[in-house]
Amino acid sequence: MRFITPAILILATAGAAASFVPAVAAQAPAVQGWVPGKTSDGYPNIEGVWRAWNLAKYDLEDHGAKPGVPAGRGFVVDPADGKIPYKPEMLARRQKNYEGTRTTDILVNSDPLAKCYMPGVPRLTYLGWPFQIIQDKQDVNFTYEWSHKKRIVPIGDTSPLPDPEGGLNLRWNGMARGRYDGNSLVVTLGNFNPYTWFDMAGNFHSDALTVVERYTPIGPDTLQYEATMTDPNVFTRPWTIRMVLQRQKEIGLLDYECTAMLDDLGIHHTFPRDFDVQQ
Amino acid sequence: MQNRASIVLSIAVLVGGLAVVSTPALAQGRGGGGGRGGGAPRVAPALPPAGPIPRTADGKPNLEGVFSGMGSGLTHTVILEDHTSGFGIRGGKSLITDPANGVIPYQPWALVERNKRREDVNAYEDPVGHCEFYDIGRLHSFAQRFMYTGGNIAIAGQEQIVRIIDMNRKQHLPASIRLWNGDPIGRWEGDTLVIDTTNFNGRTRMALGGDFYSANAHIVERYTMVDSNTINWTMTVDDPTVFTRPWTFTTAAPMIRQVDGSNDWNRALRLLDPAWEHDCHEGNVVLRHMRNVYEQTWGGKPRPQTVPGSVP
Numbered sequence: 001m002r003f004i005t006p007a008i009l010i011l012a013t014a015g016a017a018a019s020f021v022p023a024v025a026a027q028a029p030a031v032q033g034w035v036p037g038k039t040s041d042g043y044p045n046i047e048g049v050w051r052a053w054n055l056a057k058y059d060l061e062d063h064g065a066k067p068g069v070p071a072g073r074g075f076v077v078d079p080a081d082g083k084i085p086y087k088p089e090m091l092a093r094r095q096k097n098y099e100g101t102r103t104t105d106i107l108v109n110s111d112p113l114a115k116c117y118m119p120g121v122p123r124l125t126y127l128g129w130p131f132q133i134i135q136d137k138q139d140v141n142f143t144y145e146w147s148h149k150k151r152i153v154p155i156g157d158t159s160p161l162p163d164p165e166g167g168l169n170l171r172w173n174g175m176a177r178g179r180y181d182g183n184s185l186v187v188t189l190g191n192f193n194p195y196t197w198f199d200m201a202g203n204f205h206s207d208a209l210t211v212v213e214r215y216t217p218i219g220p221d222t223l224q225y226e227a228t229m230t231d232p233n234v235f236t237r238p239w240t241i242r243m244v245l246q247r248q249k250e251i252g253l254l255d256y257e258c259t260a261m262l263d264d265l266g267i268h269h270t271f272p273r274d275f276d277v278q279q
Numbered sequence: 280m281q282n283r284a285s286i287v288l289s290i291a292v293l294v295g296g297l298a299v300v301s302t303p304a305l306a307q308g309r310g311g312g313g314g315r316g317g318g319a320p321r322v323a324p325a326l327p328p329a330g331p332i333p334r335t336a337d338g339k340p341n342l343e344g345v346f347s348g349m350g351s352g353l354t355h356t357v358i359l360e361d362h363t364s365g366f367g368i369r370g371g372k373s374l375i376t377d378p379a380n381g382v383i384p385y386q387p388w389a390l391v392e393r394n395k396r397r398e399d400v401n402a403y404e405d406p407v408g409h410c411e412f413y414d415i416g417r418l419h420s421f422a423q424r425f426m427y428t429g430g431n432i433a434i435a436g437q438e439q440i441v442r443i444i445d446m447n448r449k450q451h452l453p454a455s456i457r458l459w460n461g462d463p464i465g466r467w468e469g470d471t472l473v474i475d476t477t478n479f480n481g482r483t484r485m486a487l488g489g490d491f492y493s494a495n496a497h498i499v500e501r502y503t504m505v506d507s508n509t510i511n512w513t514m515t516v517d518d519p520t521v522f523t524r525p526w527t528f529t530t531a532a533p534m535i536r537q538v539d540g541s542n543d544w545n546r547a548l549r550l551l552d553p554a555w556e557h558d559c560h561e562g563n564v565v566l567r568h569m570r571n572v573y574e575q576t577w578g579g580k581p582r583p584q585t586v587p588g589s590v591p
Contacts, residue, residue, distance in 0.1 A: 047429050117561050132443065134428040136343075139553060141426065141435070147560075148439040152553040162554075171556045252443050255458050259560050260411050260482070268570060273562040 031219035036183050041137045043155075044183040046215055049132045049252055050223055050245040056126035059201035060084065060241055069200070075126075078228075078240040084203055085236045097202025106267050110202070112195055116258035117275060118149060118172030120196025121189055121211055122227040122241070129256055130248045133215075140178055140185060147258045153178035153187050161190045170207055172196055187213040195275040198229075206233040221247035326538050329506040332470060335427070340470050340504040342432065345537040345547040347422035348512060348530025355531055356420045358488040359383065366487075376513070377527040383490060389521045392584060396489025401582060403573035405484050408566055410559035412459040413437055414483035415476065415498065416514050419530050422537055422547035432465060432472070435550050439557045444474055451477045457494060459483060472502040493520040502534075510534040 037045040055072040062082055065071040076082045086094065100110025113119055119127055129146040140153040153176040161177070162169045169175070174189035194207040214226040223245040230238040262268070333341040354371035355362075360382060364370040373381030385393060395401060406412050418436035426433040432444040444465040452462045460483070461476040481494030492498075496518040503511045511533050517525040537547035549555045573582075 118556075118558055132428070132441075134426050134433055136426060139551075141433075141441075143433075143441040143443075148441065150435070150439055150441055150557065152551070152555075154553040157553075169554075171554075172558055172561065173556060175554050251452075252445065254456065255480075257411055257459060259409060260406065263409065271567075273564050275561065 030224075031222070034219055036217040039135050041135070043135055043180050044185070044217060045135070046185055046217055046223060047133050047135055049130050049248040051130040051248050052126040052128065052225070052243055052245050054126060054243055056241070056243055057123070057128050057199055060199050060203055061201070063201065075241040075243050076239055077226075077242045079237070085239055087234060087236055090234050094202045094204060097197065097204055099202075101200060101202065106262070107271055111200060112197060112275060113200075115271065115274075116147060116262060118196065119146070120192065120198075121151075121173050122213060122225075122229075123196065123198055124149060124151075124173065125213075125225060125227070125245070126243060130253060132253055140187075143253065145253045146256050148255070149173070151176065153185075155179065164191060164207070167193070174209075174211065181214075184214050184216040187211075187215075189213070193276075204234065205229065205231045208233045215245075218244075221249070223247075326508060326536060329508040331507065332504050333507050339467055340472070342425040342472065342502070342504065342510065343427065345422050345424045345550055346510050346534040347537050347547060348419050348532055348534040349421065350530070350532030353420065355486065356417070357486055359416075359486055359490055359528060371531060374528040374531065375526060376529055377515075378524070384523045384526050386521060386523055389491075393489045393491065395582070395584070396484065396491065400572060400576045401489075402487065403566070403569040404582070405487055406482060407484070407487070408569065410438070410563055412483050413440060414485050414492075415442070415460050415463075415500070416485050416516075416528065417483070419512060419514075419534075422550060423534075424547075424550035438559060444472075451475075454478065457481075461496075461498065468501075470504055474500040474502070476500070491521070492516055492518045495520045505533075508536040 039045045039047070054075070055070060056075050058066075058069045058072070059074065060076055061074040061084060063069070063071060063074070074082045076084060079085055097110055100108075101114070103109050106114045109115070113123075124131070124142075124144055124146065127144075127146050129144060131142055131144040131146075134141040134143070137155075139155055141150065142153070143150045151173050155178045157177055158179075159177075161175050164170050170191050170193040172193055172195065175191040177188045179186050189211040190209070192205065192207055192209045192211075194205065194209075197204050209229060209231040211230075212228045214224075214228075216224045216226075218224045224242065225245050226240060226242045228238050228240040229235070333343075335341045353368045355368075355374055357366050357368055358371075360373045360375060362371055375381045375383060378384060383393075396404065402408065407417075413436065418440060421437040423437075424435040426435065428443070431446050434442045434444065436442065440460065442460055442463055444463045446465045448464050451464065452458075456462070456478060457480040458478055459480055462478040463474050463476045465472055465474045467473070476498045477496070479492070479494045479496050479498075481492070481496075484491050496516060498514060498516055500512065500514045505511060511529070513527055513529045515525055515527045516522065549557075576582075
């Protein structure tokens, strides 16, 4: 029982403040007549500190209340029923994932995030902590307050992603190719390892996952974020989530050093390597 | 047992230390594509000859690019003062330029504490081994990438660290907000970027050898661009909690622009390579062995240490 408070702390700290924004905000219309600015390189300007104030981190689908989790609407806009189109035989795995999170012991919690492992994409976007976008001519830099994770998206590189080489070229956050499409930044990702989840409800993928992210400025302080997931091993068809990200103006990125907090709680992150153990 | 533990730990620390600075290079292969993101290694011309200072539209020096002050290799990741070779690094002269004797002016209690941190059994305490933070001076043992964003300057350093230097704010954050690398505010003095940092949390180390400052430190860095390829950097540490006087150090060599073919390119590449992922904590099994020895030494509890006036 001694870990019950830390478990809630680690996984849900950003949750309380987030719960007042209804999911319908995801459908916020573009500001009439507003035209996004350009960077000095002529790209649509999406620089700044951004944050998702919503419930997506708990569950991407419509869900009722659970311990520490407010009930709320989901974020899946395609398929229209709002459900992630799992192959029927894959639903048991999601259920098992979720059951594994119902523990007070972080060391056996099935959510990779409980041990501060890299959250993956798109989970990093709506984890609840702010992140900063920096654009330059050749790439877009994402820096996340959560454990200061960062990723670099190359612009205009259309070469195919490298062969996975048995896992050597797989990444927690995938490998990216970026391009601008009208006012949107479009990021296509592949080469994911299979160890990350989409949310705290146990929604998962395989290493066949590809993700297409689309960041579109729809107002001076608002980005629309869309992500389309394709994974023929797990889903019957591609599916898309949509939400808004809000500009954080009052302060820049601060610290959330997840592993240091485990240490401070007496849960030394010297646990055995477990994420790639054959089940 | 103590001796055996020390030997085991020395090995573990060596492996761990190298793991922190170089294992990802082994773990993250570069595949067969043709582009930057996971493509083949780039082979291209060496550093072009130095020219005049490049400038941004407002006439300030344009720092954009990757620069490294590592000189001929890793020399000061363990000890900042005069040191012989060992631990996988070369010998080196003290980086401290003031005081003139090249010795960090610790208060007596702090020197005792520094030397305790230097003992190999206590290396487990170094947050870098935990995949956490390098201090802002220690980052200068490696290449750094300068970028601009919204009027501010961003400096991407080793591993996951990106410092956003606020160029507009005049006042530091409230004292209750403490950060691993502090709260940096920048300003220009001629062609020198001056970064003033406070609000530290006092948890970082300046080197594996245990050098440290407290949460009360006030650090001023000066980045002076002297030509298109070169930045001179100094860092002055003022911390009355730990030192008898302010002191200043610099990099092993001037910070030199890194391009394909530079001697530090392999490290600099990580700051530009989209296929590079800064995973470190995931599967960091070496730390477990270090902790075993540490706990054996200190009876399963953290080593007692106090830093007067520090934020808990």
